[in-house]
Amino acid sequence: MATMQDVARRAQVSVSTVSYVLTGARPISQATRDKVLAAMAELDYQPNALARGLASRRSRILGLLLPMDERGIGATETAFVTGATSAAVAAGYHLVLSPIGVGDLDELRRLASQRILDGALLMEVQLHDPRVDVLREAGVPTVLIGRTEDPSGLSYVDIDFDRTVRAAVDHLVGLGHRRIVYVNHSADTIAEGYGPALRTRDSFTAAMTEHGLTPLMIPAEDSAASGRAALASALRQEPDLTAVLAMNESAVFGLLGELSTRGLTVPDDVSVVSMVTSPQVAELATPALTAMTSPGSALGRIAVQTLLRHVESGDGEIHQELLPCVLEVRGSSGPPRTPAASTTDPEAADERSSPGTEAARRRAATRRRA
Amino acid sequence: MATMQDVARRAQVSVSTVSYVLTGARPISQATRDKVLAAMAELDYQPNALARGLASRRSRILGLLLPMDERGIGATETAFVTGATSAAVAAGYHLVLSPIGVGDLDELRRLASQRILDGALLMEVQLHDPRVDVLREAGVPTVLIGRTEDPSGLSYVDIDFDRTVRAAVDHLVGLGHRRIVYVNHSADTIAEGYGPALRTRDSFTAAMTEHGLTPLMIPAEDSAASGRAALASALRQEPDLTAVLAMNESAVFGLLGELSTRGLTVPDDVSVVSMVTSPQVAELATPALTAMTSPGSALGRIAVQTLLRHVESGDGEIHQELLPCVLEVRGSSGPPRTPAASTTDPEAADERSSPGTEAARRRAATRRRA
């Protein structure tokens, strides 16, 4: 492995000159630069990142702290990761992911205090997230993906949940829906203080109230079974519901299964809108899900750019930015069958008595639409 | 940030003694060790990873090279990652993920030549994978997750696709199925030389032939739409099929949707078995999918242990290991309706002429089972 010494010798210059053509920290004459570059190419020289990091106190490595629960990483997070990675590479940094959650504080402390990372991106931020403190104590510049309860003094990028929820509710209300149920994350998650769950809850309540409608929220675990249960519970509390807004991607599938089991068609009997869902996942369902698509890649890029500003300027100014998800209408949302008056419609009444047959007939008619 | 100097001074010993306490590379008297440890604790000393790496030529960082396509990382891969991470941490290493695919050879070369990684785990290995060469040229010890076409001289851990496919086929044949279709990954993927697609194809052919059955394989893109098309194509080529074995997790959902659209119930009309699928994803479907569960976490652990053996012994001996997936029977598989003789059954013949209505009737009957 060639070192800088080798390059310097071969180009007949000093090591510092080689270093400076690499870093660009001071002007080098074109002739010298060419000699050095040629020598590098001939020797297939690659700088030693550890040596450079030790001398410059900059590892040029950014960490993306990404808790991995058993459910995996969704397409939404993936888009974020790829956006962040390409932004980092474009700036000459490496972006490494570390599957560190709120439970692995010791490993985080190790990683943060060993001066391996120039900065960190924190995903899945809780309202009270101990990782933020660990990173601050270790002096590692950080950008949050998400927000703590009081994010003053912290840079973050996050989804604009308020605008996202309102856009979803507006879409459904615009179609004529009045009885809309919101299937949120689990009660535990809410109790833990998971921001998206709390913020969407509040925004949903506000949006519905402003429309003169009654908000009903049902929490659901991150599983299909819980989605089924949530739908059952929703129908119990609101038998006339015509639309479901769901935050919980796993639950959505159970919810759809339960609707089908009950002979209820989507979107004719019940419209479904999925929040913060990638197109890929939305297309998995039958019919494909109308969804609020998250700006994952853009969030990743902005987060890295913000972080680099902090890293390179020795803590620059705070940057806080919210991006809304974008509504993408697919097959799972449509106008309600009987706008707010199901009993006046004889066919609808009939349908209620024998939903299976009726639903099957209707499905046959709409088959080719999906 | 305290340095080793500071610790040495405070403990009244030399820096080398402090270093030896840390590395254990030579015996230290208990008294001295205690002094040093106390000083470290008092100063909240953390070794500088870059300095240590430069001096020892060991970064103690392992890379997990994990291509991230737009579909995200499944629960299977996640289990692998967590298994690998905990094994690495237990050995005092960091495990960082880098979203590097076969397309990012330059970034890989950078990462590999900069001496940041002591070793690498390569996921989603292709039969002819250029990343292997890049890593070998850079002298980075590597363990494959998966196999190249000729893996001699390379350590790897992989799923035992042959045993997995045979177990799945045996399960279906044992239930009485004769017409079984295999929905594989896409034709492009196969052409590219993606190992799992090729190996399962061959094993499926062999297993079916050994049972005296005719193998039929249908390729499908990684999408629900393609899963629908694959089912349509399967029914065209094999109208009497009673079971589908699917490798492609995304396609499975489209396939299930298409079955439902056609009024075919699972598992009464068609049994479905999903390969290399996590319990979490299997539960998303309605009914829950009978699946071959991958040994993700164990694979991760074994891969890291193998890699560390290479790293620490300066290339130890080759280790190659295959682990099969385990069959987990859920609601999507059962005995076929008419064991291998559909034309002798009048009701079945009738069903063929008007599948929609007939199926709907049957569904009403089985509704409560799911």
Added chain:
DNA sequence: TTGAAAGCGCTAACAT
């Protein structure tokens, strides 16, 4: 059982 000191490969003053 411990200490002294020479690097590891690079950056960044300080010179000229």
Added chain:
DNA sequence: ATGTTAGCGCTTTCAA
């Protein structure tokens, strides 16, 4: 515009 050189914080001979 370029060269000289003192570290960065640690590991690891070589000595004692």
